Amino acid sequence: MISGFGVHAHKIPPPSPAALDMSLSVSPYVSRRLAFSVVQTLAVAASTTALATSSAFLGFPRGNRQLSSASSPLRMSAATDAAAAGVLPAAPVARREEGRSVLAGRLDPADPAYLGHNGQPLARQSEAAAQAGSASALLDPPVPVPDPYGWMRDEERTDPEVLAHLGAENAYTEALTAHLGGLRDKLYGEMLAGIVETDHTVPAPRGGYLYYSRTYEGRSYRGMCRAPLPEGGDADAWIERAREWDGTSGSPVLPGERVYLDMNELAEGKPYCATGQVRASPSQDLLAYSVDFSGDEVCGLYVANMESGAVVDHDPDLECTGQVQWGADDSQVYYLTMDEQKRPYRMYRRTIGSDEPDELIFQEDDELYWMNLQKSFDGRYIFVSSQSKETAEVHYVDLSDPAAGLRCVAKRRRKVLYNVRHRAGSWFITSNVGGTPNMKLMVSPAVPDSEDLWEDVVDENGDAVFNGAYDRSISGLTSFRSHSVATGREGGLPQVWVLNHPGEESSEVAGFVQLGFNEDAYDVGLGSNLDCGANHVVLSYDSLVTPSSSIRVPLGAPTDLSKRTVLKEQVVPGYDKAQYACERTTVKSRDGSADIPVSLVYRADVMEKVKAGETVPTHLYGYGSYGACMEASFRGTRRTLLDRGMVYVIAHVRGGGEMGRQWYEEPNGAKYLCKKNTFTDFVDVARWLTEDRKITSPSQLSCEGRSAGGLLIGASINEAPELFKMALLGVPL
Numbered sequence: 110m111i112s113g114f115g116v117h118a119h120k121i122p123p124p125s126p127a128a129l130d131m132s133l134s135v136s137p138y139v140s141r142r143l144a145f146s147v148v149q150t151l152a153v154a155a156s157t158t159a160l161a162t163s164s165a166f167l168g169f170p171r172g173n174r175q176l177s178s179a180s181s182p183l184r185m186s187a188a189t190d191a192a193a194a195g196v197l198p199a200a201p202v203a204r205r206e207e208g209r210s211v212l213a214g215r216l217d218p219a220d221p222a223y224l225g226h227n228g229q230p231l232a233r234q235s236e237a238a239a240q241a242g243s244a245s246a247l248l249d250p251p252v253p254v255p256d257p258y259g260w261m262r263d264e265e266r267t268d269p270e271v272l273a274h275l276g277a278e279n280a281y282t283e284a285l286t287a288h289l290g291g292l293r294d295k296l297y298g299e300m301l302a303g304i305v306e307t308d309h310t311v312p313a314p315r316g317g318y319l320y321y322s323r324t325y326e327g328r329s330y331r332g333m334c335r336a337p338l339p340e341g342g343d344a345d346a347w348i349e350r351a352r353e354w355d356g357t358s359g360s361p362v363l364p365g366e367r368v369y370l371d372m373n374e375l376a377e378g379k380p381y382c383a384t385g386q387v388r389a390s391p392s393q394d395l396l397a398y399s400v401d402f403s404g405d406e407v408c409g410l411y412v413a414n415m416e417s418g419a420v421v422d423h424d425p426d427l428e429c430t431g432q433v434q435w436g437a438d439d440s441q442v443y444y445l446t447m448d449e450q451k452r453p454y455r456m457y458r459r460t461i462g463s464d465e466p467d468e469l470i471f472q473e474d475d476e477l478y479w480m481n482l483q484k485s486f487d488g489r490y491i492f493v494s495s496q497s498k499e500t501a502e503v504h505y506v507d508l509s510d511p512a513a514g515l516r517c518v519a520k521r522r523r524k525v526l527y528n529v530r531h532r533a534g535s536w537f538i539t540s541n542v543g544g545t546p547n548m549k550l551m552v553s554p555a556v557p558d559s560e561d562l563w564e565d566v567v568d569e570n571g572d573a574v575f576n577g578a579y580d581r582s583i584s585g586l587t588s589f590r591s592h593s594v595a596t597g598r599e600g601g602l603p604q605v606w607v608l609n610h611p612g613e614e615s616s617e618v619a620g621f622v623q624l625g626f627n628e629d630a631y632d633v634g635l636g637s638n639l640d641c642g643a644n645h646v647v648l649s650y651d652s653l654v655t656p657s658s659s660i661r662v663p664l665g666a667p668t669d670l671s672k673r674t675v676l677k678e679q680v681v682p683g684y685d686k687a688q689y690a691c692e693r694t695t696v697k698s699r700d701g702s703a704d705i706p707v708s709l710v711y712r713a714d715v716m717e718k719v720k721a722g723e724t725v726p727t728h729l730y731g732y733g734s735y736g737a738c739m740e741a742s743f744r745g746t747r748r749t750l751l752d753r754g755m756v757y758v759i760a761h762v763r764g765g766g767e768m769g770r771q772w773y774e775e776p777n778g779a780k781y782l783c784k785k786n787t788f789t790d791f792v793d794v795a796r797w798l799t800e801d802r803k804i805t806s807p808s809q810l811s812c813e814g815r816s817a818g819g820l821l822i823g824a825s826i827n828e829a830p831e832l833f834k835m836a837l838l839g840v841p842l
Contacts, residue, residue, distance in 0.1 A: 198284050201277035205257035214251030222251075300746045303681055309362045311647065311659040311677045312351060314338060315639035316393055319347055323368075325358045330372035333387055335415075336363035348676060369396060369415050380404070385431020389415065390439040391488065395461075397442050399431040406431075406451060410444055412461055422461045432482040434491055437508035443470070443491055445482050453480040456493045458511075471504055471515050478502075485531040486588060486641045492518075492529055501526045519560035531555055532588035535616035538563055539586065545577025546771040550586065550595070552616050566608075568621040574608065582769040587635060587646070592664040594646050596634055599623075601693075601706045601767050603633050603740065605648060607667040622668050628652045630693035630708055632740035636660075647676065651743040653691035653710035656681050681745050688712055689751065693741065696760075696797045698790055702777060705790050706761040706768070707797075708741040709804075715754050719804050727756040727805035729795055731825075733764030733787035734817035736773035756804055762790035762821070788824040795825070795832045807832050815839030 212222045263271045306326035312319035317338050322331045339346050347363055354362045376382035385399035385408045396415050399408035408431040412422035430445040430453045441460050445453040454474070457467040471493055473480050478495040485492065491506040493515075502521035507513055518529050518536060526548070527540035536555050539548040542563065550573075553562035565573040575583040575595070581604075583597040593608040609620035626633065636647035636659045644664055651657040656679035666672050690713045695704035715725055728750060732739050739759050747757055761767040764779030764787040772778050779787040795812065798804050812833050814822040819841020826836050 198281060201274060201281055203258060203261065203274050206260055207257055209256045209259050210253035211256045211259065212251040213254050214248030216251055296749055299749050303683060303745045303748060305680050305682065307356060307358050311637060312336070312347060312363065313637035313639045313647070318393060319363060320639060321362065323362065328373050330376055330382065332368040332372065333370040334362070334366050334368050336361070336366045348674070369418065370398060375400060386433050388433055388435055390435050391437065392439050395421070395439050397433050397435060399429060399433055401431065407447070412442070434482055434484040436491070436511065443482060445480055450476070452476065456480065456482065470506070487531060490531050494528065496526070499524045499526065501528070503527065503529045516557040519558065530586050530588055532593065533614045533616050537566070537586055537588060537593070539583050541577060543577070546579055546774065547577050547582035547769045548575070549573065549577035550575035550583055566618060568618050574618065574621050579769060579771055587638065589646070589664060590642050591644065594635065598767065598769055601761065602630065605633055607664060624662065624667055626650065628655065630691060630741040632742040653708060653741050653743060654686055654689045656684070656743050656745070684745070684748065690716065691741070696794050699793050703763060703790070705794060707794055708759040708761065709756060710747070710751065711756040712751050712754070715756065724803065724806045724809060725754055725756055726809045727758060727798055729758045729760060729798065729810065729812045731760045731762050731791045731814050731821050732818040733762040733779060733791070733821055736766035736770060738766045758798065760791050760794040762787050787821055788828060791821055791825045792829045792832065795829065799832065808834050811835040811837070813837040817842050
């Protein structure tokens with residue numbers, strides 16, 4: 110199986126609450142690729158075509174034939190012609206370098222094998238595990254591990270032989286699936302019919318304006334918009350006006366609408382276009398935005414007039430990560446730059462319109478640490494964090510006194526992670542200090558070097574609201590003037606809590622409540638909240654069967670369902686929720702140590718067949734890496750599978766964060782030497798589907814994973830190839 114090629118996406122932390130909505134609409138190109146993926150699943154899981162029976166499509170080479178680099182241009186045509194004639198082409202086979210190997214174990218930096226082909230130290234999981242305190246000793250002396258396909262590692266993506274082989278693989282896939290072209294077009298049409306291309310996000314109030322974005326039928330990118338808040342009268346009149354919008358591209362969503370950044374215009378004449386962040390200035394007269402025109406994850410920085418759109422500040426030689434924040438006023442912005450490995454490592458302050466060089470504020474020299482830039486919700490502080498996988502350090506600039514320079518919230522301590530928010534003269538800190546399995550919530554005065562002052566945040570009864578234990582985890586905190594809103598997990602699902610403060614200048618907690626919802630499995634998080642002084646919070650909610658909706662929850666009565674306002678619901682043409690059902694259950698791991706959460710969605714009539722003793726085609730999806738959660742969220746394009754009688758299943762395997770950070774960390778998660786738990790959990794769920802629940806059979810079961818999930822699928826089909834009819838590995842690691 111060929112792995113290690115594809116797009117590498119940097120892990121970018123979530124935006125601050127003041128971040129404007131930046132999401133790109135799904136372009137027809139992306140939708141067509143999705144249709145191609147879906148049709149492979151359908152063809153393999155529900156039929157007995159040659160695609161379904163080809164072991165080569167699963168990545169297992171057949172025969173011993175070698176591929177020459179000169180054969181690629183001819184193979185596309187030859188393979189397609191052979192398929193048209195009813196003859197299946199032979200699968201391309203990469204050559205092997207049998208004597209090639211890498212060393213695993215304890216290595217001296219002076220050993221030539223210590224460095225890779227690019228002159229950088231080779232990452233070794235065993236070494237990383239030892240540094241993390243693993244009880245397993247490194248192999249000493251090191252042992253060679255066969256690496257016959259190591260010649261295919263090509264960081265520059267320019268090796269002719271590698272490109273030729275990839276071209277041959279693509280040609281082979283095209284040839285084997287050529288007969289599905291008509292079905293692909295049909296599926297694409299179905300998915301497109303279920304998407305409202307001309308739409309808008311929920312308007313978010315901020316300082317006299319409502320900010321939102323729009324998508325347009327036939328156009329690939331969004332337009333960033335704002336409209337003035339109505340003066341006098343009903344402050345919420347805009348909600349009904351937005352609902353009355355006629356749904357056409359040419360009409361404004363709200364009176365006075367202005368497109369302050371049209372990303373379609375930005376993309377004209379460019380081979381690639383992706384914005385990083387878009388920030389209105391404190392006065393809302395200027396706009397700072399970053400944009401990547403090359404696709405190499407390097408952005409330029411622009412400052413424009415909000416009304417005219419004219420660029421008032423831009424250095425064509427400045428390259429940044431895409432993260433940008435305004436200072437205390439419209440005169441300065443902060444941004445990050447990258448080193449040669451594209452690691453964010455420097456923070457600069459730029460004065461708009463000045464000829465003076467931008468000021469270097471902070472530089473992170475440790476290559477294990479990546480920097481992230483945020484601004485406190487109340488606008489008082491700039492935070493710049495340096496974080497490795499296990500250790501963090503946060504510095505800050507007090508925007509009321511920027512000349513005081515950069516100060517440290519708490520110095521880095523080995524294996525201590527923390528993040529910082531500010532409210533009413535206090536730091537609110539989420540941290541695993543003390544070795545807790547999950548993050549706890551702590552508070553201290555907003556002073557430098559505060560690590561010895563951290564105390565648990567307690568409720569009115571003196572109990573810690575987040576103590577870092579196994580049952581409840583916190584992932585974020587947004588502090589409004591009267592309340593704070595925490596997001597995290599409990600019971601394997603995302604949750605939201607509201608903390609009531611006795612006064613705007615108090616850091617104490619007078620009340621702590623968890624929000625409830627009507628479905629057993631769902632996805633919920635913060636929506637677009639731009640006003641620190643708001644008396645409500647906007648949430649984004651959906652489930653496997655419920656399209657996305659934006660819900661406004663009053664902070665003074667967060668548990669009163671009757672006082673919640675649905676601001677906008679996703680429209681899915683042709684979708685009837687009553688025809689579908691979902692469920693959440695658990696599967697015991699093979700060693701009995703874990704209950705693996707499993708989410709299922711299906712048509713109700715299909716499950717009736719299962720209850721009658723039939724088995725049906727089923728698609729199993731998994732990821733299980735980096736502590737990332739695969740939520741039970743709504744996907745309109747998934748309906749194409751469900752309406753053809755398939756059951757869609759998500760295995761929330763260890764390595765993710767569904768059950769808290771312990772679901773990822775050692776000793777019982779899936780990090781370092783525990784990584785095998787990810788793979789065995791996935792196989793255990795597949796066996797449960799076929800042998801215990803008896804929803805499907807191996808001849809009807811397909812599986813899918815992307816990026817690190819591709820690694821999961823590769824390991825699973827090697828461990829239990831008899832369980833799966835087909836596997837999709839998207840850009841596998």
